[in-house]
Amino acid sequence: MNISNAFLILLNLFILLIAPFFVLGIIKKTKAFWGGRKGVSIFQPVYDVVKLFKKDRVISSSTSWIFNLAPVVIFITTLFAGLFAPMVFGYSIINIEAAFIIFSYILGFGKFFALISAMDTASSFEGMGTSREACFTTIVEPAFFIILGSVVALSNDFTFAGLTKIISNFGTYGVLVAIMASFALLIMLLVECSRVPVDDPTTHLELTMIHEVMILDNSGVDLALITWASGMKMVILMSLIANIILPYGLELKILLPLFLGILLILAFAIGTIEAAIARLRMSHVFEFVFIMSSFALVVVSLIAVKLYGV
Amino acid sequence: MNYYVVKNNQRINLLDIPTIDFEILRAHLVATNLRVVAFFGADWGSDVKLFVALADDEKGEILLSSALINKSIKEYESITKDNHQYHMFEREFYEQFGIKPLNHPWLKPVRKNQDDYEFFEMEGEEVHQVAVGPIHAGVIEPGHFRFMCQGEKVYNLEIMLGYQHRGCEDLLVKKPSNQLAESICGDSLIAYNMAYSQIMEQLSGTEITTKAKLIRRIALEMERIAIHIGDMGAICGDIAYLMGKEVYAVTRTLVINTMLEISGSRFGKGLITVGGVNFDIDKKLSDKIIDVLSGVKKTVKQMTQAALISSTVRSRLEKTGVISKETATELALVGMIARSCGIEIDSRFDFCDEFYKDFEKKSFKATNDAYSRFKIRYKEIKESISFVKKLIKKLDEVRDENIIVSTKKLIPNSFALSIVEGWRGEIIHIATTNEQGELSRYKIKDSSFNNWYGLSMAVRNNGISDFPLCNKGFDLSYCGFDL
Numbered sequence: 001m002n003i004s005n006a007f008l009i010l011l012n013l014f015i016l017l018i019a020p021f022f023v024l025g026i027i028k029k030t031k032a033f034w035g036g037r038k039g040v041s042i043f044q045p046v047y048d049v050v051k052l053f054k055k056d057r058v059i060s061s062s063t064s065w066i067f068n069l070a071p072v073v074i075f076i077t078t079l080f081a082g083l084f085a086p087m088v089f090g091y092s093i094i095n096i097e098a099a100f101i102i103f104s105y106i107l108g109f110g111k112f113f114a115l116i117s118a119m120d121t122a123s124s125f126e127g128m129g130t131s132r133e134a135c136f137t138t139i140v141e142p143a144f145f146i147i148l149g150s151v152v153a154l155s156n157d158f159t160f161a162g163l164t165k166i167i168s169n170f171g172t173y174g175v176l177v178a179i180m181a182s183f184a185l186l187i188m189l190l191v192e193c194s195r196v197p198v199d200d201p202t203t204h205l206e207l208t209m210i211h212e213v214m215i216l217d218n219s220g221v222d223l224a225l226i227t228w229a230s231g232m233k234m235v236i237l238m239s240l241i242a243n244i245i246l247p248y249g250l251e252l253k254i255l256l257p258l259f260l261g262i263l264l265i266l267a268f269a270i271g272t273i274e275a276a277i278a279r280l281r282m283s284h285v286f287e288f289v290f291i292m293s294s295f296a297l298v299v300v301s302l303i304a305v306k307l308y309g310v
Numbered sequence: 311m312n313y314y315v316v317k318n319n320q321r322i323n324l325l326d327i328p329t330i331d332f333e334i335l336r337a338h339l340v341a342t343n344l345r346v347v348a349f350f351g352a353d354w355g356s357d358v359k360l361f362v363a364l365a366d367d368e369k370g371e372i373l374l375s376s377a378l379i380n381k382s383i384k385e386y387e388s389i390t391k392d393n394h395q396y397h398m399f400e401r402e403f404y405e406q407f408g409i410k411p412l413n414h415p416w417l418k419p420v421r422k423n424q425d426d427y428e429f430f431e432m433e434g435e436e437v438h439q440v441a442v443g444p445i446h447a448g449v450i451e452p453g454h455f456r457f458m459c460q461g462e463k464v465y466n467l468e469i470m471l472g473y474q475h476r477g478c479e480d481l482l483v484k485k486p487s488n489q490l491a492e493s494i495c496g497d498s499l500i501a502y503n504m505a506y507s508q509i510m511e512q513l514s515g516t517e518i519t520t521k522a523k524l525i526r527r528i529a530l531e532m533e534r535i536a537i538h539i540g541d542m543g544a545i546c547g548d549i550a551y552l553m554g555k556e557v558y559a560v561t562r563t564l565v566i567n568t569m570l571e572i573s574g575s576r577f578g579k580g581l582i583t584v585g586g587v588n589f590d591i592d593k594k595l596s597d598k599i600i601d602v603l604s605g606v607k608k609t610v611k612q613m614t615q616a617a618l619i620s621s622t623v624r625s626r627l628e629k630t631g632v633i634s635k636e637t638a639t640e641l642a643l644v645g646m647i648a649r650s651c652g653i654e655i656d657s658r659f660d661f662c663d664e665f666y667k668d669f670e671k672k673s674f675k676a677t678n679d680a681y682s683r684f685k686i687r688y689k690e691i692k693e694s695i696s697f698v699k700k701l702i703k704k705l706d707e708v709r710d711e712n713i714i715v716s717t718k719k720l721i722p723n724s725f726a727l728s729i730v731e732g733w734r735g736e737i738i739h740i741a742t743t744n745e746q747g748e749l750s751r752y753k754i755k756d757s758s759f760n761n762w763y764g765l766s767m768a769v770r771n772n773g774i775s776d777f778p779l780c781n782k783g784f785d786l787s788y789c790g791f792d793l
Contacts, residue, residue: 035556124440128462128774197622200550204448205778207440208548278551278622281630282462282775 011256012087015239016079019260020231021045023238023267027195030271045231052224060217062122070117071222077110078229078236087239088259089252090164097158100148104141107233111137114226118214125206129213132282136191136198136210139289144188146296147181150303151244163240168248173306177299182241184295186266189237191289193230196274198285208282238266312338313364313373316727318661321512322374324725324742327361332377332386335362340392344373345642345655347729347738349399351407352751356381358407361753363727363740367660372727379409388414395642398759421472421792424454429468432458437465440774444473451788455777462773467766474792482741482752486510488583495756495790496577500526500533501732502754502790503582505739510584512726513743514718521711522586527665528599528701529569529578529587531694534733535603536565538687538694539610545684545782546617549626557613561606568602571595586714593709596702603695614688627681631768631780634678643764645735645757647784650686652676658731665704669697680776683783690733722747734758734787756790 025042032039041047059067083093084103092099115134118126148163154177155162155169166181167174191198194211206213215226242262246255280288312334314327339346339362348363357378364373379386388411389396400411401420411417419427431439437460444452452473458466478494491506492499504526511518543558566576573581573589581587591599617623633643638651648655652674659671674689676682724743729736735757744750765784769777 031552035552036560037556124438125442127438128440131461196550203548203550205548206447207442207777208775274550275552278546278549278620278626280622281626282773284625 008089008091009093012091012093015087015260016082016232016235019235019263020228021049023234023263024231026264026267027271027274030268031275034272034275045227049224049228052219052227053221055220057220057222060121063120063217066113067117067120067217070113070120071218071225073113074110075225075229077106077113078232081106081110082232082236084160085236085239086161086163086243089255090161090243090246090248092160095159095161099160100152101145103160104144104148108137108141110229114214118217121217123217125209125213126216128207129210132210133214136285136289139286140188140191140292143184143293143296146293147184147299150300151177151181154303154306161243163243164246164248166244170306173302177302178244180295180299180302182244184292184299185237185241185244186269187289187292187295189234189241189266190270190273191292192237193234195270197277197280197288200279208279235263238263241266313375315371315373317371318657318663318727318729319508319512321515321721321724321726324723327374327376327725329359329376329378332360332379335360335375335377336387336389338375339389339396345644346395346399347372347736348727348740348753348755349396349403350740350751350753351379351403351409352742354378358409360403361740363738365660365729367655370661372661372729374725374727383409385410385412387412390414390416394640395760397641398763402759419470419472421475424470424472427470429456429470430458430466432465434460436460453788457774457777459774462775464769464772464774464777467769467777469762469766471762471788471791474789476793478793479752479754482506482754483749486749486752488580492579492582494754494793495787497537497787498533498732498734498737498756498790500529500578500582501730501737502739504530505728505730505737507582507584508728508730509726509739509741510720511717512728513720513724513741513749515721516585516715516717518586518715519708519711519713521590521705521708522713522715523665524701524705524708525587525589525591525713526582528591528698528705529572529581530730530732531698531701532565532569532599533578535606535691535694535698536562536569537733538691539565539606541782541785542610542614542684542687544785545627545680545779546623548778548782549623551617551620551623554613554617554623557609561609561613564602564606568599571598583714585717586712588714590713591702591705593706596705600699600702603698607692607695610688610691618685624681626779627684628677628679630680630776631683631772631783632679633764633768635676637767638678638764641763641767642760644760645731646686646690646733647683647735647757647761647764649674650676650682650783651678656731657729657736661729665701666697668700669693680779680783720747720749732757734785734790735761737790754790754793756787756793758786758788758791761786762791 024045029039029042081103084099086092115130118130152158152162155165167178194201199210218226242259246258312330316322344364344366347365351358351360357380359376359378361376390400391413400414404410405420405422440457440459442455444454454470456468457464481490488503492503494502539558539562543555546554569578570576572591581589633651635652638648638653658666674686720743722743722745727740729738738755740753741749742751768780
């Protein structure tokens with residue numbers, strides 16, 4: 001435990017900023033593998049973002065300053081939220097009590113800008129995408145709070161890092177809670193990062209899109225920032241799952257490979273889900289998102305039993 | 311006699327077609343329950359001659375009739391208001407000759423004057439319009455779609471086409487060629503080229519060899535196999551079912567690469583010509599075709615079974631874009647889409663020639679939805695593969711024949727009609743010649759001409775996000791409609 005804080009901060013920042021590209025690359029590679037293709041290089045997302053940074057922005061004449069500002073806000077809020085989230089070693093760069101509330105509202109602020117920026121373009125597609133995205137977010141949010149709230153109540157550690165203590169401190173209960181919470185967060189990840197079966201990130205059909213359609217008008221640097229930010233969001237949610245699963249108090253040289261390994265496995269799992277099943281019908285997506293809520297209710301009841309007895 | 315009865319691919323004297331009073335013809339058309347396959351005008355001196363062809367699918371006959379309308383007459387009582395299947399035909403006739411069908415319920419531009427198009431609009435607090443196209447994401451032809459929605463639910467879809475109107479009918483009259491015929495609709499080029507060649511052969515009284523006929527039909531069935539497999543892959547792609555998308559795409563390539571070996575073009579361009587075919591299929595190549603298709607059949611079977619036991623795939627396909635048999639009959643939908651709605655019409659068997667008469671027309675258990683449209687493709691692929699195998703067996707008997715014969719001059723004052731069942735459905739070509747033995751009118755009707763309106767009906771009351779899936783299931787032609 002003699003590692004300095006500065007090193008952990010740098011390590012976490014590095015993972016937060018760089019891992020998104022590789023996570024996306026691995027998902028693509030996995031999909032290609034199951035499809036029997038060679039697929040693009042796992043560095044392709046890096047090349048794409050670099051390319052986008054070199055390109056000009058094309059701004060629709062019907063937009064206002066909101067549209068200009070939104071990509072920056074989305075990127076900064078995601079990065080900022082990432083500072084609160086525990087990454088390697090269960091360590092959050094900003095470790096304060098009730099951080100998960102601040103975390104989700106910072107993300108919420110970013111999403112709010114994404115939504116109004118899409119509405120700002122006055123495109124009927126983007127309006128539809130916005131209404132879908134807002135709707136799913138509304139269902140995801142309470143479930144997220146129920147899970148995080150009950151988990152910290154159990155560990156009695158009101159910082160975000162309390163997630164790491166569930167398995168080590170609460171034995172069988174901890175394992176059950178960890179499994180349920182991880183599955184719920186995995187569903188949240190599929191919804192929030194617009195993956196199959198909720199959304200299809202590779203489709204060209206505007207009418208079926210959710211997240212992709214909201215950024216149809218963004219180009220160049222704006223698109224690069226949004227792509228990067230949505231990758232970061234995926235890494236943040238994955239690291240929450242990793243922190244729930246990984247036991248507390250391991251040494252860094254064991255923990256770091258395990259942590260990255262979990263990211264890799266999750267990326268592989270997402271790719272496999274995308275390859276194996278079809279997308280849900282839009283009206284069935286609600287049912288899918290509600291699965292997360294039911295997992296959350298199981299978590300809360302498990303913890304209530306633990307804390308207050310039967 | 312109000313009608314002159316002909317078979318498919320039969321040249322007749324233009325003057326044999328009875329010309330009756332328009333009012334009598336109208337009364338007949340309103341009363342009959344026969345399917346209209348052609349309703350078009352031709353310049354006739356100071357008059358416009360209106361030709362009508364009705365199909366009697368049960369007897370395999372085509373009934374021809376005509377009426378003269380003086381050019382000074384600018385309107386007539388619409389047939390559509392009493393018999394809905396004339397809807398598109400009357401709109402097209404109005405656009406081409408300016409004779410207005412009175413009380414037509416939906417008289418809008420077909421291919422020209424898109425600026426004058428008035429869309430159907432709804433008003434209400436939660437009603438919103440979604441305009442898609444004419445430029446789309448991805449590799450799609452141009453067409454404008456206007457949805458009237460409440461939330462996610464589609465109340466009405468209006469489709470405006472005509473962005474690719476090239477005037478193919480007039481071009482064919484001026485300078486008929488196989489190259490032009492196969493450029494009208496790129497995904498059914500064998501069927502188009504075959505219909506055109508059959509028309510020209512009838513008009514000139516050329517009888518082509520059995521071998522050429524067999525090769526044409528092999529190519530037609532291979533086109534059907536290839537496009538159907540590609541479409542099944544595209545349907546899987548639309549619902550993000552990656553496995554299906556990739557496997558079908560690979561399998562389709564095997565089929566079109568075999569086509570490449572036959573004709574030097576993966577889509578069979580340049581294979582069919584007036585008087586026969588340009589490329590022979592020898593013994594070695596026939597064995598190769600049979601070999602490839604056996605493999606294709608196996609892969610398609612495995613993939614389709616895997617797709618149809620996947621609950622997520624079935625959940626997307628089932629009950630999506632339902633179009634009832636009654637609606638399909640009323641709109642006179644044709645081809646594969648009609649068959650997926652339980653209407654058993656297939657011009658290969660209904661207007662049977664010597665090659666298809668040995669084959670049994672198998673019925674299909676239609677469910678009228680996207681699932682039905684997926685499954686009928688699977689059924690037709692299996693059937694087409696067995697057709698090709700049987701056709702190749704027949705080819706062995708006529709190995710010594712020529713593949714091409716020289717053509718003669720067109721016979722003056724003739725009328726010829728050719729129906730070819732492309733993979734979408736019937737493709738109808740009609741041509742007439744004048745006294746000098748030159749083409750005077752060329753009319754084309756793609757099956758999309760009937761079926762586009764069916765798509766509008768299919769998406770009603772469905773989620774707007776299910777539209778691409780419905781659209782892919784129909785997979786209609788833009789350029790075949792626009793001409």
